[in-house]
Amino acid sequence: MNDCLFCKIIKGDIPSDKVYEDELCYAFKDIAPTAPTHILVIPKEHISKLDEVTPDNSAVIAHIYEVIAKLAKELDLKDGFRVVTNCGESAGQSVFHIHFHLLAGRPFAWPAG
């Protein structure tokens, strides 16, 4: 996926503020944070959006949640955090490489708008 912004970030073609990396996923600070902590966690494999997750590629999604739990401990997010994945333009997805927003450091309303 040569055209994908987040694939370019993973490759290092576009700079990012890396928080964590392993063989399966990459985590970096959002360029336009909406909370004091705003990290994006993405699989290295290109999956466009959540409705493209299947039994063949879902292991990386479980792994990403393990990484989020680890980051939450390391970053001491004991006051709580929110994980968001927007799927599709009407839900607010603007980059079509699946990503998990890890948000913390302020109160969050529910239901989300």
Ligand code: 5GP
């Ligand atoms: P979405 O709207 O698809 O759920 O989330 C995309 C996120 O990617 C947005 O929060 C946006 O600020 C972030 N973003 C877009 N372009 C870049 C970029 O070049 N670098 C970084 N670090 N974040 C980006």
Ligand code: ZN
């Ligand atoms: Zn991609």
